[in-house]
Amino acid sequence: MSGKPKVAVIGTGGTISSMGRGPLELIDYGAAGRVLDVHGVLARVPELAEVAEVVPVPFRAIPSTALAWPEWKELLLICDRLAGEHPDLAGIVVTHGTATLEETAYFLSLTLKVALPVVVVGAQRPASALAADGPMNLLNACRVAADPGARGLGALVLLNDEIQAAREVTKTSTLRLQTFRTPDFGCLGHADADAIAWYRRPLRRMAPDTEFDMRGMEALPRVDIAYAYAGADGAAIEAFVAAGAKGIVVAGFAPGYVTPAMSEAMAAAVKQGVAVVTSSRAGSGRAARTTKNAALGFVTADNLTPQKARVLLAPALAHGITDLERVFATY
Template sequence: MSRPKIALIGTGGTISSMGRGPFDIADYGTLGKVMSATELLAFWPQVAEVAEVIAIPYRAVPSTALGPQEWLELVRLCDETVAKHPDIDGIVITHGTATLEETAYFLSLTVKVEVPVVVVGAQRPSTGLSSDAGMNLANACRVAGDKRARGLGALVLLNDEIHAAREVTKTSTSRMQTFRSPDFGCLGHVDADAIAWYRRPLRKAGRETEFDVRGLESLPRVDIVYSYAGADGAAVQAFVAAGAQGLVSAGFAPSFVSPAMGETMIAAMKAGTPIAASTRAGSGRMFYTTRMREAGFVNADNLNPQKARVLLMLGLTVTRKLDELNRIFAEY
């Protein structure tokens, strides 16, 4: 059986990091040794047994250093990679786990290439004892080369599990099974003998979306306001003053906020700042009650706050109308 041809874009992160020894699985970041895509492939030559991999130069940094500017660059790089290598079967992007879910969801909504895009990370550096880096990388290449992965938007691969970018989130600081899709579960498993698929996501992604960011130099600023007992409206006012074009409310489950914060949010929405109502619960839909609807909140559905921020940023590139933003959150 022929091996798939995969393009590997490295952004850094734990999967590409090197520690001081096999037991350095926490302080390796202070060493500052992060491999490029080429170096990572040399460190894990076993990956060549499952795929022919082409290293695509990008950068090697912690994922805490990646954000909207890099998201736009990665979209363009995916386009350029397919144009330069039209025979590739898929793209794998290595990424630190801290912001992996946000990058993956943005790519899922914006990348227009036909080949699968799989975002992969690791919980332990490549030099760590029992590191998951090598197996995750190999499995990501296997998934990216699987024709059944096409049309699903960006996918996330860790711990032998395939997740939809929209649904997956990091749930543990250090456990191997940290990436979960709380409401619906994974799409499938990557086993030793086969890739086993079990379901397909229904929300629009990739080429089906209305978002075309390839000509954009920046994205609208959107900030997240976290709710807690006794919170006032200071954070709302500060973010608006800093230039936020939209906000996401990480409210109490199922979506409410404190009275003081609510008053400030309503004033901000009346002044023209859209606010998407999500929750800090970690799973479940927000309740779009009469009170929330009449106040003018955007319904973030079951997106967690960081994913709601990504979608609101993209939504604001095409509209600022409440009904249209609600449509976007219902479709994506």
């Protein structure tokens, strides 16, 4: 026994696991086609042994653009298994590409049924890069997962020494290291060299105390996102309905408005039994619940980004929940 807290690390691939052609290959590193499995990632950070007893859990070695519902369900089941196999487990870390990291993290924060802290971590620079950020991000993620203060916060996101709530964080820059931000409220705390420092707690309902149990589900209902722009008609919404969408999230003009043509198509979708949720494309702030939208049967996403609103709407529809305004006000 090491005497260190035990932390499981599940590797899903992404930039944190990628190897480019050289130390200055910071953007087109995917062209090399080299992605380390979790053992390879951990081997590059021997300092992890100073903060935790790490349990490697192989999963995938792919970009996060290839991760969706099937992998999310597998992650839920793996977390269940780890909690059962390791009663002394302090927490779980999931390495992940940054493209869809926030969506995976929020899904886990809504649907996990284990009380252990789960920290999703990624990197902006590949493992082969000069001054790669992945090793420190991974070490700090393990420290946070093992910290008692991480319990009861749902899934967390750790990059750039900042601890973020899965519900609130979003990727805000393509290349900068400080890309993951919580625009409205700021981070929950910091992973500093001398301590894990906490400053606030999220209030919205989160795992494991949620009404969503996806472990036995075979599929998620189709939910699409339609983007509002000047002159947009209803073609995209009509196409989504024709494709079998059970829900549509609209990324509207701040604070959630759409063009007249889009509104007509949205209203027609509601009449066909499709759940329509209005959000804002601004990336910050609450979508307004107007008298007109309410009369047309549109649901308001609160301050969730369009991609996060989709992640919440799909499990709600899968469980046959109809009071969606309550859901978006609760989670």
